[in-house]
Amino acid sequence: MPAISFQSVSKTYATARGEFKALSDVSLDIEPGEFFGLLGPNGAGKTTLISILAGLVRASSGRVVVNGHDVQADYAQARRQLGVVPQELVFDPFFTVREALRIQSGYFGVKNNEAWIDELLESLGLADKAKANMRQLSGGMKRRVLVAQSLVHRPPVIVLDEPTAGVDVELRQTLWQFIARLNRQGHTVLLTTHYLEEAEALCGRIAMLKSGRIVALERTSELLRAASSNVLRFKTEGHRLPPELAAKARVTGRIVQLPAHDAHEIESYLAAIRQAGLNVEDVEIRKADLEDVFLDVMAEKKKEVVAP
CATH class of the missing domain: 3.30.70 (Alpha-Beta Plaits)
Known part of the structure; x- marks a missing residue:
């Protein structure tokens, strides 16, 4: 059984200029324990696809399943399977870091979670910030807290949507060491990033999106070999x-x-x-590296679109 299964997923938005198709018949399976990369230019549909997976957006058609749980029909169980790190810095300014993690544990009904919270704080370099108010933290530290919140209920599937955008090298190294360890322990990881060297180093398999369609889906080593x-x-x-x-x-x-x-x-x-x-x-x-492959694939698809 796949950890994540996207089955003919499409999403159409109504706009002032008419209908806009953000996703068109996207189908792919991510196996348990995979470190999977989802790449594409801005506006390709990556965040829309993740929002549908997380239950924040409803697909116009198709089905998404997480560890056997439909994200619409069995949404409560599907949510428990996921830990999602969003692009945006979203935080409650009235709580300390530790309080925020305790509250997040409560959302998922997890009790007696202090040992795991301590491990998250230590692993993500937040131990000395545990009693700090969220609004006192720098942007990079808030990003670390978002990662900790997404992992506090020990989800088997971790979704990282541009987790290192605008953060320093130290955080990147800390984050990837910790996520790689969780992946080795059996957690499935879905990553979107514009830092293609990260995807090349971390992801065993990669899908590339352009204009809401999958234009490449292959093992990273095979993509590089074909370049x-x-x-x-x-x-x-x-x-x-x-x-x-x-x-x-x-x-x-x-x-x-x-x-x-x-x-x-x-x-x-x-x-x-x-x-x-x-x-x-x-x-x-x-x-040639993954950036070369990515640019080649996007250029080829552009030629197909403009071809008579």
Whole structure:
């Protein structure tokens, strides 16, 4: 039995400009104990799909099941199976951190939970903030409390919606070490993130959404294996790339990256750079990563949409 099953899920919103289809016939199963990544550009439908899973939004059609419990027909049991960390910082300013976790335990009818609350506080670097009022915390600390609240009832399925957006490196490392440990203990994890290096390092399988549809669903290793085998990377200062390179390049500030399938293609790039008289530095050849795969998949789907 899948830990999470999305079965032909669609969602349509009525807007002033007419109907907007946020999700279109999304079907996928996430197995127990998986660390699963859900990726896509802004507006792809990731948060809508998670909101339907969490019971915050009702699907227009289709069915979602969590550990055998339908999120609509058997909503109480389905909610107990889930721990959801939302994108937004939502907190009650009138309680301390420990009080907030005790109250959250009470929502799920969990009694005598102090030992697990202590472990959460310690594991997430919140032990010294246990008596602090929520409104006194920094944004990063509030994010840690949100994670602790989502885990306080020991849910078998953990859903992380952009959990490290806008937080520091220390929190990322602390969070991923703790979540990875829970995953090794058997918890299923569903992650959405724009930090693709996180998804590549953590997720065994990945689905990519674009315009409400699944456009890729595969093991992370297979996605990487199917990508361009190499990327030529270099830095240049204020020089315009030749048109044949500019059409293929991914440029971030001074950094230029070009996909290369073989040594001949790399040599052709270098020849074009020499002929254009570009001054380059820090030239290197690296293996394609998940960001390269993601951009390739999104570009291909864009071509399909605009094709006559």
